[in-house]
Structure formats: C-alpha cells, structure tokens
Amino acid sequence: xxEVQTQANERTxxxxxxxxxxxxxxxxxxxxxxxxxFNAIAxxxxxNNRVHSMWRDVAWRKFAVKKARVQAGDRVLxxxxxxxxxxxxxxxGSRASEVIGVDFTLGMLEIxxxxxxxxxxxxxxxxxxxxxxxxxxxxxxxxxDVVSIAFGIRNVQEPSKAIAEFYRVLKPSGRLVILEFDTxxxxxxxxFNGFYCGTIMPRTATWxxxxxxxxxxxxxxxxxSFMSREEMVGSLESVGFGEIGVRGLxxxxxxxxxxxxx
Numbered sequence: 001x002x003e004v005q006t007q008a009n010e011r012t013x014x015x016x017x018x019x020x021x022x023x024x025x026x027x028x029x030x031x032x033x034x035x036x037x038f039n040a041i042a043x044x045x046x047x048n049n050r051v052h053s054m055w056r057d058v059a060w061r062k063f064a065v066k067k068a069r070v071q072a073g074d075r076v077l078x079x080x081x082x083x084x085x086x087x088x089x090x091x092x093g094s095r096a097s098e099v100i101g102v103d104f105t106l107g108m109l110e111i112x113x114x115x116x117x118x119x120x121x122x123x124x125x126x127x128x129x130x131x132x133x134x135x136x137x138x139x140x141x142x143x144x145d146v147v148s149i150a151f152g153i154r155n156v157q158e159p160s161k162a163i164a165e166f167y168r169v170l171k172p173s174g175r176l177v178i179l180e181f182d183t184x185x186x187x188x189x190x191x192f193n194g195f196y197c198g199t200i201m202p203r204t205a206t207w208x209x210x211x212x213x214x215x216x217x218x219x220x221x222x223x224x225s226f227m228s229r230e231e232m233v234g235s236l237e238s239v240g241f242g243e244i245g246v247r248g249l250x251x252x253x254x255x256x257x258x259x260x261x262x
Contacts, residue, residue, distance in 0.1 A: 015040065016214035024218060025225060031133075031157040033218075035105050038082070040213035042107035046083055048205045048216075056250050060179055061089045063249060064148060067258050068177045070094035074145035077102065077169060079134045079162070080152025084112030084127070086179075088119070090148070091126050102132035134162035142171045150179040154226040160235055167239045170261040176241065177258050178232075181223040184252035193253055197223065232257060 015037040020027060027033065041048070049057050064086065070076060072095040078087040081101030090099045103109050109129050116124050132138060134149070134156050147166045156162045166176050184190045197220040205216040227235070229246055236244050241259035248255055 016218045024222060025154075030155075031104070034155045037213045037215040037218060038105040039107035041209045041211050041215045042083070042105070042111050044209040044211075045108065045111070046085070048208055049085075051208070052201050052205055056254075057085070060249055060254050060256070061086045061150060062093060063247075064150060064177045064179050064256055065089050065093040067247070067256055068094075068146045068148060068175050070096050070146055073097045075143065076100070076146040076148065077137075077139070077144045079132075079137070079147060079149040079166070080104070080155065081112060081129065082108045082150075082152070084115055084129065086148055086150045087112065087127055087129070088115070090146075091119075091123055096126065096146070099127050101127065101129045102134070102137070103129070104131065104133055106131060135165060136161075137165045137169055139169045141168055142174075144169050144174060145171055146175050146177070148177045148179075151181065153178055153180055154222050159227070160238070163235050163241075164239045167241060167261055172261055174261045175258065176236075176261070177256065179254060179256055180226070180232075182229065182248065182252055182255035183224070184248075186251065189251045189253075194224075229255060 015033040016024070024030060038045070068076070070090065074094070074096045076090045076096045076099040078090060078099060078101045081087045081103045084101050087099050087101035090096055101112060103112070109131060112129050116127055116129070119127070134152070135158055147170055153159050153162060170176065184193055202216040202220060209215070233244050233246065236257070236259050240262065242262035243260040245258045246255055
C-alpha cells in the first residue's frame with residue numbers, strides 16, 4: 001500500500017470511537033491512533049488552530065519563545081512540532097543557530113516542509129524537520145540548549161518517558177518550555193471553555209477538516225483527562241528539572257511550563 005493510500009484510509013477509518021475516549025490516555029494503541037488522527041487532519045490543522053483559538057495560538061507560541069531565553073548560537077529542539085509553527089517562531093524570534101523540528105506524523109511534517117519553502121532562504125536554512133518519537137529521541141546526551149513542545153505532551157503514549165528524554169538531550173542549564181491546554185480556575189471561564197471545547201469546537205472543526213477520524217472528539221477529551229498542573233510539575237521534578245514555573249495564558253485556557261536542567 002502506498003503512502004497516499006495509507007493516508008487516504010486514515011481519513012476515512014475512525015482512529016477513535018466513543019467507547020475508547022473514556023480511557024484514551026491508558027489506551028495501549030494511543031500512539032498509533034494519534035499518528036493516524038494527525039495524518040487525517042494535517043491539511044486543515046493550521047486553519048482550525050487559528051479559527052478555534054481566535055488566533056491566540058500565535059501569541060502563545062511567541063510567549064514560549066520569549067520564555068525560552070534563547071541566546072545567540074543556541075540549538076533548539078522542537079518536539080511534536082506538527083506543521084512547524086513553533087519551530088518557525090523560534091527561528092524568526094531568536095538568534096538560534098539551528099532549530100530542529102521532530103514529529104511522529106509524516107503528514108504533519110509534509111506541511112511543515114511546504115511552509116518552510118516560503119521562508120527567506122537564510123531563515124529556512126536554520127530549520128530542519130525529521131520524523132521521530134518523543135519517547136526515544138535519536139540525539140546525543142546534552143546536545144541542545146532549548147527543548148520545546150507545544151500542545152503535544154498529552155498526545156505522547158507515556159509523557160514521563162518523553163520528559164526524561166527532554167532532560168537527557170538538554171545541556172546543563174538548558175531550558176525546557178511546554179505549552180499545553182489547561183483548565184481555567186475562574187468558574188465562568190471554565191464553564192464557557194468547557195462548553196466551547198466540548199460542544200461547539202468538535203462540530204465546527206470536524207466540518208472544516210471534513211474529518212471522520214474522530215480527531216475533534218479526541219482532542220477536547222485529551223485535555224480534560226490529562227494531568228493537572230501539580231502532576232505536570234511533579235513529573236518535571238521527578239527527572240531532575242529545577243526552576244520550574246507555570247504561567248497561565250488567556251485566562252488560564254493555556255499554560256506555559258518552564259524548567260531548567262540542573
């Protein structure tokens with residue numbers, strides 16, 4: 001079967017059914033299902049991100065770049081890079097010498113590569129993309145100054161393994177930045193966000209993507225059932241990260257975690 005046929009099948013065969021969504025983070029086939037799901041929605045992924053975040057996702061990524069405190073000559077690894085938005089933000093918004101984007105899904109990387117072609121040659125030369133697994137990065141120990149992951153840690157089969165890998169590939173004093181959706185503390189904002197993400201967004205995003213994979217049923221459920229802020233901080237501490245901070249963005253809809261390898 002060709003890659004085109006495989007991706008066509010992934011657009012028509014549901015990756016997730018309703019029965020599986022109850023325990024999605026414990027599903028032994030989570031990684032394979034997530035890969036199929038993102039292959040199915042890759043072409044409309046950026047549009048849905050912009051529309052359904054009301055363009056706030058652009059500001060969240062800019063904040064993450066600022067929080068990473070990239071210095072001239074730094075090497076940056078953007079894990080679960082998807083279509084390359086944060087990878088490009090690092091290249092555009094810092095003086096990093098190299099920004100490598102890694103993703104599990106070829107369909108997303110194809111879009112990232114296409115977007116890279118539209119960049120100025122000097123900017124594009126600092127960016128490269130490759131397929132890889134967040135839980136088993138190919139890079140040597142202590143080889144990056146910054147590691148980032150935006151809205152991807154909850155999609156990893158075992159997030160604790162990925163966090164341990166981030167620690168391993170970072171240099172001493174290297175910085176980790178994680179963007180992830182969060183549960184707002186304000187009851188009114190929490191209610192509205194839950195209604196929007198649980199009822200409106202799945203319908204409109206599915207329509208935009210013409211999706212039959214179940215992606216936009218999975219995505220809001222994956223947020224509401226993922227680890228809390230306290231659990232994320234504990235996971236970072238357990239592998240040795242220090243100077244851990246959490247900043248809520250957009251009324252707590254998104255959280256930006258920062259940590260340093262000590």
